[in-house]
Amino acid sequence: MLTVLMPSFHSAKLVKERISEINNDTEIIVIENSKDNNLKEELEKEHKNVKVVIPDENLGWGKAINLGIKLSNTNMVFITQPDVKLIKNCIEKLKECITSFKDFSILTPYDENDKTYKNYENYKSYENEKVNNKFLLKEVDYVDLTWLIDKSKFKENELWDEKIFLYFEAKDFSKRIKDNKKKIYIVKNINTYHIGSASHDPKYEYFSKLNRSWHYNWSRHYYNKKHFGSLFAYKKSIPLLIKLIFKLLKAIILLRFSEAKFIFVEIYGLSSAILCLPSFYRPYK
Numbered sequence: 001m002l003t004v005l006m007p008s009f010h011s012a013k014l015v016k017e018r019i020s021e022i023n024n025d026t027e028i029i030v031i032e033n034s035k036d037n038n039l040k041e042e043l044e045k046e047h048k049n050v051k052v053v054i055p056d057e058n059l060g061w062g063k064a065i066n067l068g069i070k071l072s073n074t075n076m077v078f079i080t081q082p083d084v085k086l087i088k089n090c091i092e093k094l095k096e097c098i099t100s101f102k103d104f105s106i107l108t109p110y111d112e113n114d115k116t117y118k119n120y121e122n123y124k125s126y127e128n129e130k131v132n133n134k135f136l137l138k139e140v141d142y143v144d145l146t147w148l149i150d151k152s153k154f155k156e157n158e159l160w161d162e163k164i165f166l167y168f169e170a171k172d173f174s175k176r177i178k179d180n181k182k183k184i185y186i187v188k189n190i191n192t193y194h195i196g197s198a199s200h201d202p203k204y205e206y207f208s209k210l211n212r213s214w215h216y217n218w219s220r221h222y223y224n225k226k227h228f229g230s231l232f233a234y235k236k237s238i239p240l241l242i243k244l245i246f247k248l249l250k251a252i253i254l255l256r257f258s259e260a261k262f263i264f265v266e267i268y269g270l271s272s273a274i275l276c277l278p279s280f281y282r283p284y285k
Contacts, residue, residue: 003072007064014082062160105182167219207284214269221273
């Protein structure tokens with residue numbers, strides 16, 4: 001009825017915690033983007049409902065999701081991540097909700113840590129909907145963190161944009177869905193809790209910051225260009241590039257070399273996007 005899909009990267013401890021929050025009659029697919037074969041062996045030995053896939057290379061977020069969707073044996077796929085707790089029987093409630101409610105392309109739980117990590121945006125006064133007088137749904141324009149998708153409502157090329165390695169992939173996915181007049185809902189009384197900034201082993205934090213610095217700027221320019229055109233993207237990116245260059249020079253003059261390295265990586269990512277280079281940066285494996 002429903003498959004839980006979890007892309008992961010050096011997140012063994014959190015992946016195990018999330019699996020413990022899901023009943024063992026639910027299919028779980030973990031796409032482990034690191035080469036952690038020990039995690040695969042351990043999880044598949046302990047849990048008959050868990051399949052761990054280790055790609056030949058780090059696929060990033062969107063490509064890993066598309067692979068997991070393709071491998072799933074159910075029409076409904078719930079995409080989540082290691083630092084999002086599945087609380088209060090989240091998966092079982094989702095299963096109950098979708099037995100009666102079918103009119104959606106994406107449906108997601110409401111995240112209880114919304115003051116820090118609000119997982120939806122709503123720009124219009126959509127009507128609330130109730131399912132079985134139990135589940136309160138709100139149509140929204142954008143969701144993040146988790147996504148329950150109905151595979152039957154998507155063509156393969158309508159899924160996640162594999163050119164985006166990290167960041168803005170959820171914004172891109174949601175925008176394309178709304179542009180195609182499909183419906184996105186948040187279920188206000190089915191809940192998750194986003195821990196935040198905890199999706200990887202702490203020993204990789206330095207490399208993770210490098211990754212964020214490069215990919216956030218690359219993905220933002222790519223997203224703006226894809227949806228609003230080259231002129232709009234360059235009008236946003238060129239002033240930012242100039243600002244970052246001055247910021248880098250200031251850090252070097254003040255001998256703040258650690259700060260300068262991260263600023264340089266931001267410039268590197270943004271200039272790569274401006275030059276139409278692919279999202280290639282991988283500071284660690």
